[in-house]
Amino acid sequence: MKLAQVMLVAGKELRETLRDRRTLAVMVLFPLVVYPLVSLATVQVLTARIGRGDKVPARVSISGPRPIAEKLHARLAARSHDGNPDFALSLPPTPATAADVRAGRVDAAIAVEKPSPGASGGGAAGAATARVLFDETQERSRTARTRIEEALAAGLEPGCTPSYAVTIEGVAPRTAMGGYLLSRILPLVIVVMVMLGAFHPAIDITAGERERSTLETTLSAPIPRSALMTGKVVAVATLAMLSGVLNLASMSITVLEGAKLAAAGAAPSLPWANAGAAALLVIPPAAFLFASVMVAIGALARSFKEAQTLLTPVYFMCMAPALLAALGDFELRGAAAFIPGVGVTLLARDVIAGHASVGAIVAVFASSVGYGAAALALACRLYDSERLLGADDAGLGLRAWLRHLLFGPRATTRDEVINPDLPNTADAPPTAGHALALFGVAVLLLFAFLPIQKWRLVPGLALFEWVGLLGLTAVYARGSGRRFTSVLRLRKPSLAAVVGAILIGASAWLVVGLLVQWVLPAPKEVEEHIRRIIPSGEGKGGFTFAILLVAFTPAICEEALFRGPILRGLRTRLSALGAAVATGLLFGLYHGDVWRFIPVAVLGFAFSAIALATDSIVPAMIAHFTNNACLIALARAGIDEAGTEMTVRQRLTLVAVGAVVLAAGAALIAHARRTRRVRGPEPSEGSGPQM
């Protein structure tokens, strides 16, 4: 074997692989962009969860002879951490029972008794006894037990007689214990196995069809695309369900046998009916959701290999929320039911444990089916014969891109020589692939500039926005041979568009911010952090400076990138509504804060809609500027903190006022759009339906 031959083959293989832009994108974007964002979100959620749990006092009932009980009460009442009391204690006349603990009326019950007069010798001689009842299947009860143990063990010198001889007693019935054991293991297994069951069939029926050259045959049949893709999703979902059911049965038996071995025959009884109900209630919606998502992603791929490359990160991305839900001991209520992956995992846990509510079941089912239907609609759009059978994107190669970047758009491409009738590429819209790549690079830049921002926040932020984001847009425009003003859609807006943008910018934060704060409140410490990063601009010059840094700068630089090439690129593949939604989601993701994701994504959607409706980036910049300037003004006035302490009436009034202003702004933008259309269509819009 000659080294030269090995190197020759390796060089050729590397060249081929690196020329496959999608593989490259997945190789680079996911580890460097998506995984850090997901990890960041996970850490934020878990930290908030742990922080919130730490602050909740454990409800403990103390019973027994009055003097001893009161002494214990005083001892436990003195326990606290970070200013939060560890316990909410009660001394009821009737002692709390095991039933009270099981029903969750108290987290733990302590029964104290006097030391027996004749007791002597031993470590606990002369100590009062404390019998602690807790429920092993409830997180709050387990926390209460831990705190009681710590409290009773604390403060003793080595060798001292303990004040209390503590006995701990779990009160969960055997069936509940079995359900608890299953509920810790099975939900994640069900969700993961349903996903795994959908993985290969989804690839086989999408990319596999293309690779087997049966795509044209399928597309030539007289069947609507929606029926075709729904049929494919139903097939994949059926296989995913089968996988889920088989794994559920297998894991249940394994857990049972394992528990028998561990308990030497006295295993907890397992709630088979609950496991069956979980299979019925969770597996079908989960299978539909994951099948739709995977078929949609598979429809993007040109080959089996590419589909695997694309779907593997998606698989892990889908698994992340399920894992988070399984580990985090979250309650299934509010927004949690509507988060894909989280809802189904928590529902499976609650159904198996035997305490799922009808509302939660309906919410999870409806949201999973809703998301699945959205993914199916996307799959219908992506399984497009134009894209699947058309020539591959003849984008600029690396060399041509660099030539454009360094020397400008002087050199003509081969296509232009062959086809002199081609449209001018200087005004061609960016592609969807370019849009996603630019987003990836922007996130990388965000991480790259982070050390500078930590070192010096103000210059770091300014440098990142003007050099990083705006520079990226400029480099992209020059490198791809496009006019910068064309990439940005930098056009003079009408007066109606400007006024509409100001009204939307001045009211969107009010409506969106207050509603989100109401529905999905961020932890207090997160709100405080957000307040800290919005400088109030104390003093005359300070205010101007804050406006320049936090309102003007992002309005120019972030808008240039997001409402420029990213929005315009996505618009070539998606409808106006789809492009605005996708850009809003990317805008939310880019801000890297799970608690601000929804409001920022909604604002991003609003700015995108304005840019598309007015066919100019300027009104979007104005709206962004107005929004941020309003936040700075509020911080300066010191009234931003009032939001969390408003009554429902005050809040609704403010939301209503904001909604009226927002509607007026939207009406003006719509008017500007109509006026623009009357003047005639503009070139190089995407081909999808209009918003």
Next chain:
Amino acid sequence: MTSPAPAVAVDSLSKSFGATAAVAELSFAIAPGEIYGLLGPNGAGKTTTLRILAGILLPTRGRVEVVGLDVAREPLAVRQHLGFLTNTTGLYPRLSGRELLRYFARLHGLDRDAATARIAALAGALELGGFFDRRCEALSTGERQRLSIARAVLHDPAVLVLDEPTAGLDVLASRFLRDFVRAERDRGKAVAFSTHYLAEAELLCDRIGLLHRGRLLAEGTPAALRAAAGDAPSLEEAFLRLVGAGTGPRPDGSALSPRPPGSDGPR
């Protein structure tokens, strides 16, 4: 006397894929009972044109009608009147021939009895009996092509679109296919047929459209095309004269094959 309405009417058809123009300003018509050959080298735009006829791709500009239906507006209705044979046979490998035909019969709206009768008739006419219950992945190229034809004509369409149907076939299979196409023509079907085998086009087609770089260079009967090229001795020579490339190598390096499989001598 008025001529019958064309089964296929293509008017100023253009199709671009991003920056690449595949077809430009193409116009032709096919009458019922006529075989129209699209002839050209690889990359001339034949497959793109046929895919647009089949309603799989949409025109960038221009209009295409099949039995009076606009393919851009009514692609599903067009596919009910059209049988499309791809250049790769495109059979589902894990289905048997019988399962495949039943599936497509249902897609075309044939009821169970009609489908059974039609499948039996086609199995006899195309001699599918010997391999009808074998999985498609186990069939030879010729067997697959016969099964593909059965699939394409299952719903007895008025228009047949055949994209290089003899590519890769041996002499006997090619001749069988040509005979079948002629028989369909004689039954009043309009046939759009693409090939880069010049002699095959000359043998089979009533009229030929010469495509080069997405544009229609010339159109007419094989004899008329030779005459238009200054009484060229063969269709190949006529094509070369019409593209102005003489007898030397063509600038794009593409080639037209002079002899079809199973025509007049070994390939």
